[in-house]
Amino acid sequence: MNEPEKDPQQDVPFSSRKLLECIDVGANRFGWADRPKTPGSRREGEWLIGYGMASASRANSLMQSSAEIEMTPDGRATVKTAMTDIGTGTYTILQQIAAEMLGMPLDQVDVLLGDTSLPSSSGSGGSWGANSAGSSVYVAAEAVIAEFATRLGVEADSLTLKDGHAIAGNRQIPFTEILNGDTIRVVGTIKPGDTSEKTNQASYGAHYAEVAVNATTGETRVRRLLTVGAAGRILNEKTATSQCYGGQIWGIGYALEEDLVVDARNGLIVNHDLAEYHVPVHADVPKLDVVLLEERDRHASPLAGKGIGELAIAGVGAAINNAIYNATGARIRSYPVTMDKLLPHLPEEVGAAA
Structure with a gap:
């Protein structure tokens, strides 16, 4: 319903745009139709289960x-x-x-x-x-x-x-x-030439996440994560997929763990090492799924490809946060969504049941 025919800001055509296809392919592959229809309605023991999705775009740039x-x-x-x-x-x-x-x-x-x-x-x-x-x-x-x-x-x-x-x-x-x-x-x-000015160039994607939130502690676990991307011609599927894995893991990090703390008294960074600045480890990362759609964008480069590395980061946090909302009914508006932020907003009946 909200898909524009051309770039509404610059009033130029898209060089190529498969956002809706990314959303549809991802929904079918992930099983989006089976998502919990009401926040907080699906539970496995002490774990609340939720699905979330978010679209993604990353501007394409050709540099000299x-x-x-x-x-x-x-x-x-x-x-x-x-x-x-x-x-x-x-x-x-x-x-x-x-x-x-x-x-x-x-x-x-x-x-x-x-x-x-x-x-x-x-x-x-x-x-x-x-x-x-x-x-x-x-x-x-x-x-x-x-x-x-x-x-x-x-x-x-x-x-x-x-x-x-x-x-x-x-x-x-x-x-x-x-x-x-x-x-x-x-x-x-x-x-860069005329095509960079006469077209809107970007890679597009969609992310789908399933999370489990502990009703007692507020701990969040990502159980599934799917990324579907369209980035022009994929020059090497293995290395492109590997970059997407990295982007997905970074997305888990900024959604749930990564938080730079600054001392307000002197402006110094408090958690300037990996002991206190938390990043995902193996136990935090589920099986990742990446689908790269067939596409050629002749406006983007002689190779008909577009950038993909950061496309796999954009939107992952939103998908996870939406899944947390679907699991709990709690809408947290600041990253990372840590236990201390989430726990006070869990429904009272959930806490009582736990």
Whole structure:
């Protein structure tokens, strides 16, 4: 009912938007129709059971980024960029992009990152790393293809690269023969263009949570957590899913545990270590479920992908908090929802029954 046809603030079309599909797929997969219809109506012993959901969006940004591809006489390729890999799979993603674009086996492509002497990249952050750095590798690979085409005297569009060979007409020429002892170095650069201004670009998702709240202590346990996301082309399903797991766990943390305490007298942080600043541990995390929808967003980047890392964080806390309300009827409006905040608001009959 509230779904707009275009961005109501900027009055521009959405580049792509699968929010409603995320909600529907998640509802069916999670069993949303079986949720407790009345807050506090489902109970298992001393545990009150509740379901909650929340939608999610994360603006997509393409940042200026450059990458070099070096082709050596032995037919190997090396991707070079000052991008970082902070555990998000950058080495793997850039290797895959270059290998696919150049028709090479993965083990023939090397990736060199993290040195300021290399072409400047977008850096990691803001869910823009894979698409920005990856798009610069894409552009560099196109330049390599153009150079191969020139050396073979054909149009780049007529050239097929496969298994370390270039196929043009009835000829199949190995890269080593095309290079003929030379080393080719090309740099590709990507930067935001018209599409970033003429469209609203964002990744979308929906989170579903089941919680159990102890009627005696107010303790909350997350029992199930599902995230459905649409973030354009998924460059690597395994690494993207892993990032979503991390986002879900962070969401559990900020919903139930993480609380930065500042001493009002001097402005110093009181709980500045992991003994007092609580984060989720294995016992706090249930089996996580992630579904990534098929999508291509040609406005977002040459790779047709969008950011995903922070999409999996946005809204998780709201889904958990909504589930707590569904379980207890208590609406807590500040994070984290700790026992001391929740316990006074539990229904009196619940406390009496406990």
